[in-house]
Amino acid sequence: xxxxxxxxxxxxxxxxxxxxxxxxxxxxxxxxxxxxxxxxxxxxxxxxxxxxxxxxxxxxxxxxxxxxxxxxxxxxxxxxxxxxxxxxxxxxxxxxxxxxxxxxxxxxxxxxxxxxxxxxxxxxxxxxxxxxxxxxxxxxxxxxxxxxxxxxxxxxxxxxxxxxxxxxxxxxxxxxxxxxxxxxxxxxxxxxxxxxxxxxxxxxxxxxxxxxxxxxxxxxxxxxxxxxxxxxxxxxxxxxxxxxxxxxxxxxxxxxxxxxxxxxxxxxxxxxxxxxxxxxxxxxxxxxxxxxxxxxxxxxxxxxxxxxxxxxxxxxxxxxxxxxxxxxxxx
Amino acid sequence: xxxxxxxxxxxxxxxxxxxxxxxxxxxxxxxxxxxxxxxxxxxxxxxxxxxxxxxxxxxxxxxxxxxxxxxxxxxxxxxxxxxxxxxxxxxxxxxxxxxxxxxxxxxxxxxxxxxxxxxxxxxxxxxxxxxxxxxxxxxxxxxxxxxxxxxxxxxxxxxxxxxxxxxxxxxxxxxxxxxxxxxxxxxxxxxxxxxxxxxxxxxxxxxxxxxxxxxxxxxxxxxxxxxxxxxxxxxxxxxxxxxxxxxxxxxxxxxxxxxxxxxxxxxxxxxxxxxxxxxxxxxxxxxxxxxxxxxxxxxxxxxxxxxxxxxxxxxxxxxxxxxxxxxxxxxxxxxxxxxxxxxxxxxxxxxxxxxxxxxxxxxxxxxxxxxxxxxxxxxxxxxxxxxxxxxxxxxxxxxxxxxxxxxxxxxxxxxxxxxxxxxxxxxxxxxxxxxxxxxxxxxxxxxxxxxxxxxxxxxxxxxxxxxxxxxxxxxxxxxx
Numbered sequence: 001x002x003x004x005x006x007x008x009x010x011x012x013x014x015x016x017x018x019x020x021x022x023x024x025x026x027x028x029x030x031x032x033x034x035x036x037x038x039x040x041x042x043x044x045x046x047x048x049x050x051x052x053x054x055x056x057x058x059x060x061x062x063x064x065x066x067x068x069x070x071x072x073x074x075x076x077x078x079x080x081x082x083x084x085x086x087x088x089x090x091x092x093x094x095x096x097x098x099x100x101x102x103x104x105x106x107x108x109x110x111x112x113x114x115x116x117x118x119x120x121x122x123x124x125x126x127x128x129x130x131x132x133x134x135x136x137x138x139x140x141x142x143x144x145x146x147x148x149x150x151x152x153x154x155x156x157x158x159x160x161x162x163x164x165x166x167x168x169x170x171x172x173x174x175x176x177x178x179x180x181x182x183x184x185x186x187x188x189x190x191x192x193x194x195x196x197x198x199x200x201x202x203x204x205x206x207x208x209x210x211x212x213x214x215x216x217x218x219x220x221x222x223x224x225x226x227x228x229x230x231x232x233x234x235x236x237x238x239x240x241x242x243x244x245x246x247x248x249x250x251x252x253x254x255x256x257x258x259x260x261x262x263x264x265x266x267x268x269x270x271x272x273x274x275x276x277x278x279x280x281x282x283x284x285x286x287x288x289x290x291x292x293x294x295x296x297x298x299x300x301x302x303x304x305x306x307x308x309x310x311x312x313x314x315x316x317x318x319x320x321x322x323x324x325x326x327x328x329x330x331x
Numbered sequence: 332x333x334x335x336x337x338x339x340x341x342x343x344x345x346x347x348x349x350x351x352x353x354x355x356x357x358x359x360x361x362x363x364x365x366x367x368x369x370x371x372x373x374x375x376x377x378x379x380x381x382x383x384x385x386x387x388x389x390x391x392x393x394x395x396x397x398x399x400x401x402x403x404x405x406x407x408x409x410x411x412x413x414x415x416x417x418x419x420x421x422x423x424x425x426x427x428x429x430x431x432x433x434x435x436x437x438x439x440x441x442x443x444x445x446x447x448x449x450x451x452x453x454x455x456x457x458x459x460x461x462x463x464x465x466x467x468x469x470x471x472x473x474x475x476x477x478x479x480x481x482x483x484x485x486x487x488x489x490x491x492x493x494x495x496x497x498x499x500x501x502x503x504x505x506x507x508x509x510x511x512x513x514x515x516x517x518x519x520x521x522x523x524x525x526x527x528x529x530x531x532x533x534x535x536x537x538x539x540x541x542x543x544x545x546x547x548x549x550x551x552x553x554x555x556x557x558x559x560x561x562x563x564x565x566x567x568x569x570x571x572x573x574x575x576x577x578x579x580x581x582x583x584x585x586x587x588x589x590x591x592x593x594x595x596x597x598x599x600x601x602x603x604x605x606x607x608x609x610x611x612x613x614x615x616x617x618x619x620x621x622x623x624x625x626x627x628x629x630x631x632x633x634x635x636x637x638x639x640x641x642x643x644x645x646x647x648x649x650x651x652x653x654x655x656x657x658x659x660x661x662x663x664x665x666x667x668x669x670x671x672x673x674x675x676x677x678x679x680x681x682x683x684x685x686x687x688x689x690x691x692x693x694x695x696x697x698x699x700x701x702x703x704x705x706x707x708x709x710x711x712x713x714x715x716x717x718x719x720x721x722x723x724x725x726x727x728x729x730x731x732x733x734x735x736x737x738x739x740x741x742x743x744x745x746x747x748x749x750x751x752x753x754x755x756x757x758x759x760x761x762x763x764x765x766x767x768x769x770x771x772x773x774x775x776x777x778x779x780x781x782x783x784x785x786x787x788x789x790x791x792x793x794x795x796x797x798x799x800x801x802x803x804x805x806x807x808x809x810x811x
Contacts, residue, residue: 004516005514008519015788018789019792023793023796154337156338156341157336157337160801168796168797168799168800170794170797170798171748174748206552206553210550214550
């Protein structure tokens, strides 16, 4: 090899080493100053503190997606925690979260409340880049498990996602300038807004339909499979199971009806699957049409601060009633 | 194995290293083997189809060379037919079948041929055209038939340009497989520079633009006005960056190993007319159509009426080459129409610009021409990108209704920061293109002190690593 070639190869190696160093520094800045402002990370930190400082018991654990995260405010439901996801909250993610809480953190849960909304089992729940933020999940899942879950045999990509979460996330450096963090309480996100003041409600309705149903199977095998795994897991760990249908704006209900997104067939199918998996020893709470006032909603599918307060108080009363009935049978 | 994946980077590094380590006489074997591996990483079974086509065209090339008179033509037709029939079965059968079925239904005829459920082999249209150019060139006597089957297979399968071009000519590529390429630092750097810029175009601009364009174009009915306009303009940049990015990575890869592939794009959005746009856009395909369709049809030597017809037909075929759908046909037809109008109104436009005084302001005149050409091309992209003809019609008829910016507040389809970042990157790219266009970037870049060049490399690499989209988005042209 000629001298010039050798020099070039050495230079390339030095160049790459400096690049790696640069990325590591930027990655540290990202984790230190940007990542910890993200809601998902803050949810985890808040929960980790609870695990460290509590007696590791919860009366009510809520699982689901952003519908649950916005609707359930544990401030009004004592001894509860919302484990619901603000984004990508499909039942695969929920299953592994429940598994982590029960088996990895050894939290004893009395009731687990599963979200069974109109879109909960849609194929759309897996349409995005699901099971990301691996730097958080890798704490309790092995590399091969993650690869299996993601159906991705590219371990290099997974390792990059775990150890260099900054890759591809340059736009998130905007969080450096975020002065006020939105409120978070036991996994609950306070989304303050009012659907009645939205400039284009029709667009919002169409968008909700598009995101969840257009060209997607209503009940996806993967979604249903992980849901059934989750409820089976809860049963095996003697956790009482409650299923809950969360409120959506009446405008969205009407829009869904017009678009033939029917409820009856859908829920009878789901309940059939539930009965086959765990029998009929569960409770079903239906709040689908509970809140008629549009001003309680942040957008057509999510409650705002005011709505979640009213709703959470109502849910708590219902749960207390359930508990009473467990000890002293009611009608 | 996509270019924008870690697997490819490792693959490229390993292959290139081995390539330079081993003796020259084994290099083509290595390249053929790794090209097979590269192809197998998509849909393995289709290598049999590709292998069969290679065998047929290799044999036909030899037969054509050995024969005289009518026999040569027979062999050429046999070769063209075999290539086109594979293309027809995989790409066009379902289109024709569905349209015949609709027609039969309309006329109350009984027609019951089932559609084929076949996945299109990756890059079928590209390597078919490359093979066609080989047999045609041998037939015309401008290229000797390749004696070595392995080298011919490598000509069709050379991994950097196997799945999406540039569509090479045998005169340019075949001889390069026989030449010994030394490890030349300067050439390697030029190759790596091309790859770096290609990756920037693909993962930072194209894939980021896709994040905005796809939700809108996949659900056009819920949008009107501004979102449709923005998505259409962004798609113009997405498709350019996607395809030019791929081409640059391919050219760069080959360059590192010592191969010169043809330039595929020359800053097409700086074109001042549609004919010029086509001299800058997908050059390897445009010249292919010029040499093998337009000129044999009579080209510009035919009378004016015939020439216009030829031009229109070529663009119609070019549209159909891109995809078996009415939208692509209309896209091709539209560009054919642009070309015809451009040629027939030349004198009128000259006079008009004289009358309004634009001729005296050459720079403004140039900008106006560039903007008009860009908008015409962007309008054409509506048909190219739309999922169906009805979607395209909807977009065209709703482009200018509700021209307000309220969609930015919805927060669902548009993320303001993402849009802003994307626009900044597009501006950055166009500034670079402007320098390339006016002064030539290489001469400026080479004169920079080494440390400035290194800072520029780091800057680009960091932009790619921090702002790239790494979800293995396929290249748009892979579907063709």
